[in-house]
Amino acid sequence: MTPQLSVVVPCFNEESGLEDAIHKIHEHCRTLELRYEILVIDDGSTDKSWEIVTALSQTIPEVQGMRFSRNFGHEAATSAGFKKARGEQVLILDADLQDPPELLSAMRSKLAEGYDVVYGVRRSRAGESWLKLASATLFYRVFNVLTDNPIPQDTGDFRLMTRRAVNAFLSMPESGRFFRGMIGWIGFPQAGIFYDRMPRQTGQTKYNFSRLVKLCIDAIAGFSVRPLRIAFWTSFIFFFSAGACLVAVLIDHLSGIALPGNNTGLITIILITGGIQTLLIGIIGEYLGRLFLESKGRPLYIIRDEITK
Numbered sequence: 001m002t003p004q005l006s007v008v009v010p011c012f013n014e015e016s017g018l019e020d021a022i023h024k025i026h027e028h029c030r031t032l033e034l035r036y037e038i039l040v041i042d043d044g045s046t047d048k049s050w051e052i053v054t055a056l057s058q059t060i061p062e063v064q065g066m067r068f069s070r071n072f073g074h075e076a077a078t079s080a081g082f083k084k085a086r087g088e089q090v091l092i093l094d095a096d097l098q099d100p101p102e103l104l105s106a107m108r109s110k111l112a113e114g115y116d117v118v119y120g121v122r123r124s125r126a127g128e129s130w131l132k133l134a135s136a137t138l139f140y141r142v143f144n145v146l147t148d149n150p151i152p153q154d155t156g157d158f159r160l161m162t163r164r165a166v167n168a169f170l171s172m173p174e175s176g177r178f179f180r181g182m183i184g185w186i187g188f189p190q191a192g193i194f195y196d197r198m199p200r201q202t203g204q205t206k207y208n209f210s211r212l213v214k215l216c217i218d219a220i221a222g223f224s225v226r227p228l229r230i231a232f233w234t235s236f237i238f239f240f241s242a243g244a245c246l247v248a249v250l251i252d253h254l255s256g257i258a259l260p261g262n263n264t265g266l267i268t269i270i271l272i273t274g275g276i277q278t279l280l281i282g283i284i285g286e287y288l289g290r291l292f293l294e295s296k297g298r299p300l301y302i303i304r305d306e307i308t309k
């Protein structure tokens with residue numbers, strides 16, 4: 001029989017807290033008195049995470065799992081979980097339980113009001129570094145200026161979705177995936193619920209600064225061509241500046257009056273134009289690289305083991 005709820009849990013090297021987390025999710029779902037499945041997607045862990053999933057799947061009938069052949073990233077793990085999920089509603093929940101499963105009842109009530117996506121909005125984020133908080137704020141601002149489908153501020157991937165929203169998400173074939181942006185893009189009525197985000201109880205965050213920067217560039221370049229347009233308009237500014245300089249030189253030549261100027265100014269202008277040109281080539285390169293990766297049409301992930309019931 002189709003489960004009413006699928007809980008997708010992406011996990012990467014979470015051996016320290018995974019067993020507790022799955023027990024907690026299981027206990028909580030049981031109190032809701034519905035048919036559910038817990039799908040743990042092991043994103044190529046090199047610790048004992050998969051052994052834990054295998055052992056728990058033998059004692060808890062609702063636990064199933066999938067293990068990737070290597071680390072493909074959180075976005076791929078989420079997509080795999082959505083594909084495997086059979087539930088009428090699908091919840092995405094991190095394995096470190098920084099987001100509380102207790103919010104599920106409130107989220108289900110919101111879906112009952114007619115929403116298709118209910119996401120958690122972080123009222124507070126205990127235990128996060130100032131660098132992460134500042135970069136997150138900056139990211140939402142930049143992303144929303146550059147794209148036509150803004151994502152709500154202070155949200156993560158923690159969200160409950162209806163079957164039709166999940167199917168819409170699964171119909172998007174691209175390999176450069178940014179979950180939050182894609183969910184914004186599919187449309188349907190969406191609503192947020194405020195909550196206080198817990199600090200991580202065990203283990204380490206998998207998102208260091210360089211991974212966050214990569215996610216940020218992936219998100220923007222995957223969702224907007226506006227940076228390319230900015231490149232186009234910047235070239236106009238230089239074109240007109242060059243025109244103005246040409247006029248000045250002509251006046252200088254014809255009138256015989258020497259224009260004040262020095263080499264430092266010239267060098268600065270050359271460096272600025274050179275820098276901007278390289279930046280623009282870099283931006284174009286980002287898009288070209290993405291086009292190249294998409295054109296290969298590779299699968300999002302490779303499955304090493306799977307537990308299906």
Ligand code: UDP
Pocket residue numbers: 009010011012013014043071072073074077093094095096098204205206207
């Ligand atoms: N994760 C994953 N693949 C990765 C990185 C992370 O499946 O390559 C999982 C991780 O195990 C956790 C969730 O994604 O369950 C969120 O990661 P994390 O807690 O490190 O991110 P943060 O909460 O610090 O943003």
Ligand code: MG
Pocket residue numbers: 094096098200205
């Ligand atoms: Mg976390």
